[in-house]
Amino acid sequence: METPDILATVLLTLPAVPINSTYHRSVANASLYQGRRRPKYLYALGPGREGARFTPKGGPPCLYVSAEPVTTLSEATGIASALVLAGLAIPQPMSSFSMTVYLHRGLLDLTDTEVLAKLGTDLTELDGPWEQQVINGDPVPTQILATAAYASKRFQVIRFYSHEDPGKVNIVIWTEMVKSPSAVVVIDGTSTINERIPRIHKKRV
Numbered sequence: 001m002e003t004p005d006i007l008a009t010v011l012l013t014l015p016a017v018p019i020n021s022t023y024h025r026s027v028a029n030a031s032l033y034q035g036r037r038r039p040k041y042l043y044a045l046g047p048g049r050e051g052a053r054f055t056p057k058g059g060p061p062c063l064y065v066s067a068e069p070v071t072t073l074s075e076a077t078g079i080a081s082a083l084v085l086a087g088l089a090i091p092q093p094m095s096s097f098s099m100t101v102y103l104h105r106g107l108l109d110l111t112d113t114e115v116l117a118k119l120g121t122d123l124t125e126l127d128g129p130w131e132q133q134v135i136n137g138d139p140v141p142t143q144i145l146a147t148a149a150y151a152s153k154r155f156q157v158i159r160f161y162s163h164e165d166p167g168k169v170n171i172v173i174w175t176e177m178v179k180s181p182s183a184v185v186v187i188d189g190t191s192t193i194n195e196r197i198p199r200i201h202k203k204r205v
Contacts, residue, residue: 001141002120007148010118016106016154022187023065023171026072026096041097041186041195044175053130054146054158054172061176063184065099066162067169072096074164098187101173103156105182108149110160111169119145127163150174156182 002010031046032039044061051057052064066072076094109115116122125141133140149155156177162168178184178197185196 001125001144004144004148007119007145008152011108011149011152011154014108014115014118014154017109018102018104019107019157019171020102021067021100022098023067023101024069024072024096024098025063025065026069026076026094028076029093029095032095039095041095041193042099042175042184042197044197047172051131051134052172053142053163054160056140056143056147059143059147060150060174063173063175065101065171065173066165067171068165069096069098071162071165071168071170075162075170097193100183100185100187101157101171102184103173103178103182105154105156105177107157107159107171108155110145110158121145123161126160146172150177153177 001007025041027041027043032041032043034040034043042063044063047055047062047064048057048059051059052062055062064075066075073094073096110126113123116126121141128141130140130142146158149158155174157171157173159169159171162170173184175184175197180198183196183198186193188194
């Protein structure tokens with residue numbers, strides 16, 4: 001991985017690709033409610049509180065979501081999706097849902113090897129043991145890169161390969177970067193869930 005100063009320069013030259021697709025998320029019911037009467041499907045403060053692959057502790061609010069529904073179970077539980085599908089492992093009670101993701105300012109694509117080469121990194125480094133790196137007090141390359149990308153204000157989201165479900169794709173969305181016309185909207189055919197980012201504030205009459 002390049003140094004933060006070099007990353008800041010390189011990130012200004014990389015494409016910020018718009019995305020418009022469906023993504024998926026699974027959340028343990030205990031986390032979904034957290035003592036609240038109503039669930040918060042797009043709650044985005046957890047990664048910054050706990051730390052995550054692309055989020056240092058104290059980092060910005062964000063959502064980690066997956067391109068395929070089954071991958072979300074692996075990400076939420078740490079159990080390989082193949083074991084879940086084969087009935088060899090049972091995750092804790094979960095709520096799974098889908099959302100439309102339209103981000104007009106764009107995506108930093110870390111599944112693109114040309115992009116990785118310009119950043120001075122590779123898939124092995126991005127898939128490294130970030131939790132152990134934190135424990136050891138070592139630099140965490142993925143968090144360094146994400147911090148630089150967020151600071152550039154050019155990107156709203158990072159695309160990367162799943163560690164828990166190899167070969168599958170996740171994205172991490174910085175929710176504070178999602179401004180209209182961009183939107184993240186929970187898909188609900190029953191019209192009982194009304195969650196989206198950014199929120200629409202109704203004018204008082």
